[in-house]
Amino acid sequence: MTIVQLEYIVAVDTYRSFVSAAEKCFVTQPTLSMQVQKLEDTLGVKIFDRTKQPVVPTEIGNDIIAQARVMLSEHQKIKEIISDRQKDLAGELKVGIIPTVAPYILPKIINQFIAKYPQVKLVVWEQTTEQIIQQLKLGMIDCGILSTPLHEPQLTETPLFYENFVAYVAKNSHLAKKKNINPDDINMEELWILNEGHCMRDQVLNICQRRKSSKGFQHFEYNTGSIETLKRMVDQNNGTTILPELALVDLTEKQLDKVRYFKSPEPAREISLVTQKNFIKRRMIDALKAEVLEFVPKRMKNKKKKDLIEI
Amino acid sequence: MTIVQLEYIVAVDTYRSFVSAAEKCFVTQPTLSMQVQKLEDTLGVKIFDRTKQPVVPTEIGNDIIAQARVMLSEHQKIKEIISDRQKDLAGELKVGIIPTVAPYILPKIINQFIAKYPQVKLVVWEQTTEQIIQQLKLGMIDCGILSTPLHEPQLTETPLFYENFVAYVAKNSHLAKKKNINPDDINMEELWILNEGHCMRDQVLNICQRRKSSKGFQHFEYNTGSIETLKRMVDQNNGTTILPELALVDLTEKQLDKVRYFKSPEPAREISLVTQKNFIKRRMIDALKAEVLEFVPKRMKNKKKKDLIEI
DNA sequence: TACAAACTATTGATTTTATCTATAGGCATG
DNA sequence: CATGCCTATAGATAAAATCAATAGTTTGTA
Structure with missing residues (x-):
């Protein structure tokens, strides 16, 4: 039994359809069908009666789904414990970002970021690669988001996506x-x-x-x-x-x-988060990184089958 | 976040050691360590302070573990819903089993089976393959546990283990x-x-x-x-x-x-659950099958790299 | 302060699992 | 009895979990 499987049965119960449940869960219908089947196998009971149209939960299925909802809400609370803590993050984070990346990333994440970290002041400059490298070395900014590799021994690159x-x-x-x-x-x-x-x-x-x-x-x-x-x-x-x-x-x-x-x-180009070797504000930078990674589609986090173009 | 990861952090909290937590979870220590790390990554916080000996949870780690315990207990309740229902299973289940399998399987599962299904009367005969096949065809027994393949078109074989x-x-x-x-x-x-x-x-x-x-x-x-x-x-x-x-x-x-x-x-030999093509008592037979499979080690459920010996 | 013992992290190989695309099968409705 | 909508199955691929072996840390002790 996995958390995802529970999310799937709750979705099927909510939408009374495998097709639309799959859409809402952002997976294909066969994926969702198989996981529901698998859960039914591990529990040893049928959760949905698929001969009916629309599908309806079985008697015991209703009980299971109700308990699954309880479990998922407890699951949600774990995340809430973290986000409460995140409110603590405070201070100023200065970021340099190249203009060919900025418009496609920042607008998408900025709202969620300031909601999550209300005490953090995010200061962003759109700059060229050269300028960002200079500012990083001088400690005028805390991190940069740009295309790598830079071949700068003083700086650390953490790839974000390809x-x-x-x-x-x-x-x-x-x-x-x-x-x-x-x-x-x-x-x-x-x-x-x-x-x-x-x-x-x-x-x-x-x-x-x-x-x-x-x-x-x-x-x-x-x-x-x-x-x-x-x-x-x-x-x-x-x-x-x-x-x-x-x-x-x-x-x-x-x-x-x-x-x-x-x-x-x-x-393809590699976009990385770049910092000085010995940087501070680790927690804020990690938070920014997590935010970007959450927005970027999964397939872009994998370098395979790409021809990385250097600068 | 997976249910298994939550079980791991609860175990580490309980035993205050990655090594003994891993033992109790029946996995190796690196497996457990990596899953705990992964959970820490997805949540973005350290759950345990490993510089201390024995390991202790961090402040926020304590909150997370507490919530994980809640979640796992809700998880347990899903299984309880099923086992309550299982009490309903009633009737007589007649099983034929060969003498070279019986003593290594039945004593291990019989107690748990009658506890789970108090209304079921399990009637077992130790018999040779020939006898079991005859009885199955005549409908005198509901299922057989024996070495396959039998090459009997009237019967259905479901492999249990190798x-x-x-x-x-x-x-x-x-x-x-x-x-x-x-x-x-x-x-x-x-x-x-x-x-x-x-x-x-x-x-x-x-x-x-x-x-x-x-x-x-x-x-x-x-x-x-x-x-x-x-x-x-x-x-x-x-x-x-x-x-x-x-x-x-x-x-x-x-x-x-x-x-x-x-x-x-x-x-190796293939041991299967054998029934008539059109058999009844599906639920009881499924229950017996699940019980056997729970007892059999995982590696025995895989046919790979084995040289199956026919009769 | 150095050494041994105990513990956790890392690495590489392997197995298992989840997912997708494409397609088949089933059931209601006109 | 065909048509359309819905779910199941199959085969391929990608991702994740696990293990065995080993490296790196920390603690307690001489």
Whole structure:
């Protein structure tokens, strides 16, 4: 018997359907079905009568579900013990973060963070990799969130996640017809990239192997530090740009149609939490890290089958 | 967070030691240590102060452990709901079981079974495989516990466990010097075997490939239907016999010294619960099955790396 | 202060478990 | 009796738990 299995039977009881219970639990229906079966096996009794439509709990199933709800509420209290304690965390935490990561992470976690740690003042600066490294060494900020490896012996890197790069392609591009693409498929002439100073600019150029051909004429040049601006350029004009995976979260259906994934191994960047070797404020930094990790999808925490692009 | 992790921290709190907590939980110390660490990671707090000897819970650790005890007691109640219901099971269950399995299974489970199911009358017959098959077909018994496969289309076999054969060797035998043995190492002249009618007799002969050589003279012949008798023959005279794994459970230290395991893949028999295709009393039979499975060690439930001997 | 004993942490291999995708099977309803 | 909705099953893959062996700590003792 596992806690998850209890959550599943409570969900099936609540929604009276395996399909919708599975949705609410963020798993597929077979996963949920099998776990419910397994629980029924270990207990040796049928909990649900599936011949009825909608499904109903059996007589003994009702008793079990009621007790499962009690147990889950006691389970919840363990977490509450922790969050009460977290209120103690106090002080100022200064964070440097690169602009190609910040908009896709911070807005998602900031509310939950300040609710959990009301005594902590979070001070964030959007800065380039170079600036963050300097500030860290000088002790002007407590930690940085940026793309690694940095090869800086004075600093400690703790990987948070591995983020794929994807192509974002206008309808009329030759890439739009492909399902998955190779870096080589990209014409440098139609590629929108960030201006200098951004590590992601260098990574994008690395992906495309700096094959900037001399043929063809650049009719104009555009300098921006914002990925969102590049995306709009593709939306409203044409061409192609490269987006980090987390930028896809808020896309509309229509925009998602423009996304083309790279063939495996997909190019990716490693995003890490970086601190000085001997840093203080460990608890606050751990809290920030936990918050980020909770938001990031599980698959992004695994480095396998990715082609990490250095700066 | 898993239920097992909570059991582990409660055990560490109770015994104030990772080593003895692990023993009580029937796992190794590293397993327990890692699960406790993992729980501390997911909660984001240290539960135990390991710099102290003996280990003591941290301040917040005490709160967590207290809540864990509450949760585990609610967990226990789920099982109680089931066992209350089980008291309902009533009627007579007639079971046929072969004599080479019965003494190693039934005495172990019978007390717990009648305590759990006070309304059930369990009627057991020790019989040979042939007899059990006949009785099952005639509906005179409800289920059989015997060595399979039987190749009887009218009957259904549900494997319960896979039991290795081992050699039991007198001190003065040439086998006593070996650590692990091959079936070929056994001299048929010094092998004590069951009399005819026992499926295990045929299996033992199969293991030793019926290499009964003509040289050598049998000074006497002994017929018994009891494995325990064969064992005594080895203990008090000499020679070798073959025992099923479960017969080792109650051996003394001295007797265990006489056990020689076969080299992998070890010869083994499959013991199954056998019923008619369309049988009734499903709930009682399921209950009996669950009881047996609870007693059998986990490793015996896995068929891998075993050389199943047919009858 | 150094040594032995007892305890906990770490590592690498192995087994077990959970999950997903794809597909089959079952039951109500028109 | 077909259609659609719902649950079960199968096969593959990824993740987690466990163990045996060993390294690293701490404590008590000489």
